[in-house]
Amino acid sequence: MTPFHLKIVTPDGLIFDGQAEELIVRTTGGDVAILARHIDYVAALGMGRAVVVSNGQRRTAACIGGMLSVSGGEVTLVPTTFEWADKIDVDRAEASLQRADKVLHDESASSTDIQLAEARLHRALVRKSVASYK
Amino acid sequence: MAGVSTKEIKTRIRSMESTKQITKAMEMVAASKLRRAQAQVANSRPYFEILYTTIRDITRSNRDFSSPYLKERPVKKVMYLVIAGDRGLAGGYNSNILKLVMSQIQDKDAVVLPIGKKAVDFFKSKNVPILTENYAEAASVGIGDCFSISKQLSKAFLEGEFDEVYVAYTSFVSMLSQQPATMQLLPLKKPEAREEPAAPRRCDTIYEGDSEEVFAAIVPEYLGGILYGALCESRASEQAARRSAMDSATQNADEMIADLSLKFNRARQAAITQEITEIVAGS
Numbered sequence: 001m002t003p004f005h006l007k008i009v010t011p012d013g014l015i016f017d018g019q020a021e022e023l024i025v026r027t028t029g030g031d032v033a034i035l036a037r038h039i040d041y042v043a044a045l046g047m048g049r050a051v052v053v054s055n056g057q058r059r060t061a062a063c064i065g066g067m068l069s070v071s072g073g074e075v076t077l078v079p080t081t082f083e084w085a086d087k088i089d090v091d092r093a094e095a096s097l098q099r100a101d102k103v104l105h106d107e108s109a110s111s112t113d114i115q116l117a118e119a120r121l122h123r124a125l126v127r128k129s130v131a132s133y134k
Numbered sequence: 135m136a137g138v139s140t141k142e143i144k145t146r147i148r149s150m151e152s153t154k155q156i157t158k159a160m161e162m163v164a165a166s167k168l169r170r171a172q173a174q175v176a177n178s179r180p181y182f183e184i185l186y187t188t189i190r191d192i193t194r195s196n197r198d199f200s201s202p203y204l205k206e207r208p209v210k211k212v213m214y215l216v217i218a219g220d221r222g223l224a225g226g227y228n229s230n231i232l233k234l235v236m237s238q239i240q241d242k243d244a245v246v247l248p249i250g251k252k253a254v255d256f257f258k259s260k261n262v263p264i265l266t267e268n269y270a271e272a273a274s275v276g277i278g279d280c281f282s283i284s285k286q287l288s289k290a291f292l293e294g295e296f297d298e299v300y301v302a303y304t305s306f307v308s309m310l311s312q313q314p315a316t317m318q319l320l321p322l323k324k325p326e327a328r329e330e331p332a333a334p335r336r337c338d339t340i341y342e343g344d345s346e347e348v349f350a351a352i353v354p355e356y357l358g359g360i361l362y363g364a365l366c367e368s369r370a371s372e373q374a375a376r377r378s379a380m381d382s383a384t385q386n387a388d389e390m391i392a393d394l395s396l397k398f399n400r401a402r403q404a405a406i407t408q409e410i411t412e413i414v415a416g417s
Contacts, residue, residue, distance in 0.1 A: 009184060011277050011362060013177040028351060029342045042188060043342030044351030065281070067352050069188055071339075078184050080281060080355060116282060 002036035006052065008077045010066075015082050022053040023075060025063055034068075034075055041070040045079055047126045049133070060085040062130040064123055081123075088131040097124035140405065143398040147391055154387035160223070161380035168373035175366040178277070182359040189322075189356060192345050201346060202292055203322045203353050213265070213287065213296040214239060214246045214316075215361070217303045217368040218253035220272050225379035227304060227372050228252040231314040235302045236260070238316060245296070247283070249275055249365070272369070277362050284319075284358035291320045303364035304371035310378060312371035317364070319357055 003019035023034045026048030034041075050063035065080030103109050103117035193204075216235050218228050232253065235246070239262070247265040248254045250272035257264055269275050269283070287299055299320040305313050341348045 009181045011178040011181045011359065014180065027342045028347070032342070040339040041342070042192075042339055042345075042348055044348050066355060067185070067188065067348065069184070076184055078181055080277075080358075112286065119282075 001053075003054070004034075004036040004038075004073060004075055006054070006075045006077070008052075008079070008082055010079055010082050016052065018054060020052055020054040020075075021056075022051070023077070024049075024051040025068055025077065026050070027068065032068075034070060037073065038070045038075070040072070041068070043068045045077075047122055049126070049130050050077075050079075050082070060130060060133040062088060062127045064126065083127070083130075085130050085133050088127050090128060090131050093124045093127040093131070096120055097128070100124060140398060140401045143394055143401060147394045147398065150387055150391050150394065154384055154391070157380045157383040157387060161377050161384060164373045164377040164380060168370055168377060171366055171370035171373060175363065175370065178359070178362060178366070182356070182363065185352060185356045185359060188352065189349065191339075192341075192349050201322075201349050201353075203288070203320065203350070206321050207294075207297045209297045210243060211296050212239070212242050212244045212298045212300065213290075214244055215283070215287075215299070215301040215319075216246055216248050216250075216253045216257070217272065217301070217365055218248070218250040218256075219368075219372045220251040222252070223379065224372050224376040227312065227375040228256075231302055231304050231368075232256045234314040234316065238300075238302075247287075272365070275365060277358075280362040280365060281355065281358035284361055285354045287320070288354045288357060296320075301361060301364050303368045304375075306367050306370045306374065309374050312375055317360070319360065322353065 001021040003021050006016060006018065006020040006023060007014070008016040021036070024031060025034075026032075026046045027043040028046045029043070031048070032043065045063060045066045045068060047064045048062075050061045052059050052061070061082055061084045063077070063079045063082050066078045069076050069078070097120075100117040100121035103113055104121065109117070214235055216231065218231050222228065228250075239246070245263045245265050246253075246257050247269070248257050248267070249269045251270050254264070254267055254270045269279060287296075290296055291299060298318065300316050300318055302314070302316045305315045307313055
């Protein structure tokens with residue numbers, strides 16, 4: 001397959017910079033796959049699994065927030081967090097899940113606490129499910 | 135005997151030396167923390183540059199673009215995010231930024247969100263309404279916290295709780311100079327259209343959903359990014375301020391030790407001379 005140039009940048013630094021054949025990410029509107037020679041495109045990212053195929057190898061990652069842009073054949077993924085499946089700390093995700101669960105079952109929790117806990121729960125679930133792909 | 139006894143001078147020198155050791159150690163710790171803070175800023179910069187470019191492209195490509203984030207309203211209530219330190223001993227770092235904020239909010243109906251223990255204590259004592267004290271420890275605020283703060287503030291802004299949001303931080307000019315500054319976060323300033331000649335671009339970019347939807351989704355991320363940048367810069371400034379404060383403290387200690395050593399030697403010499411005189415006189 002024709003490769004294209006893919007760059008993955010997060011606030012923590014550059015994660016990936018090189019040739020890739022396919023990129024699958026979850027946008028706010030659902031999963032999309034980007035192949036070479038895609039038309040210019042911008043989308044906000046949701047929370048979910050991302051797949052990068054480069055040199056015939058598939059790598060899975062948990063990709064949360066941020067955006068995807070294709071401009072002149074260059075693909076740039078700027079997620080808030082991006083973790084390869086084999087680098088996900090499952091224990092931490094589990095602990096975060098428990099913590100969020102506790103807040104959600106606490107009736108005295110304020111609405112902002114509940115919102116934060118919901119987001120945390122969602123992230124933890126994504127991480128856990130992606131970690132099982134490695 | 136010349137004034138003070140040699141023993142007394144000796145204890146003073148010793149205590150001065152231990153103080154010097156502490157200030158020297160603090161200076162070195164601050165220097166290494168400063169390097170780390172600067173590396174953090176450098177790491178995260180490309181991310182925000184890309185977000186900024188996208189925001190600029192979106193606002194530029196549609197003429198009649200409008201978003202609640204860009205709309206200016208009559209200002210009734212303002213929100214200040216104040217980034218200060220957790221600890222003192224950093225020269226004027228804390229007092230400069232707090233003074234600046236106080237002068238700006240004096241005649242306004244303002245709420246603050248302090249980051250850092252010094253800021254929390256200060257606004258509490260001045261009876262300024264505080265939004266939340268969750269971020270009392272500046273050192274432990276990470277990028278995730280910045281994003282949740284920015285989401286919370288964006289939502290509050292859209293709901294009309296605040297009409298303007300500012301962030302007060304200390305900008306890192308150089309190792310020797312740090313300037314307190316404030317920056318407007320919301321409403322977003324429309325990116326200048328003329329900063330570079332509009333590149334010959336095709337206007338056929340597809341936006342998932344539509345461009346306004348994408349815009350609304352990335353604005354909180356972008357603000358979180360600015361916030362994180364301001365936080366990192368403030369942290370670098372704090373360490374730089376502490377480094378130079380501690381550097382001059384060490385120099386002062388050196389000077390005082392030199393002065394005291396001179397006094398000590400004089401006193402010792404005087405004692406010896408006196409003893410010799412006594413012996414000579416006695417024989």
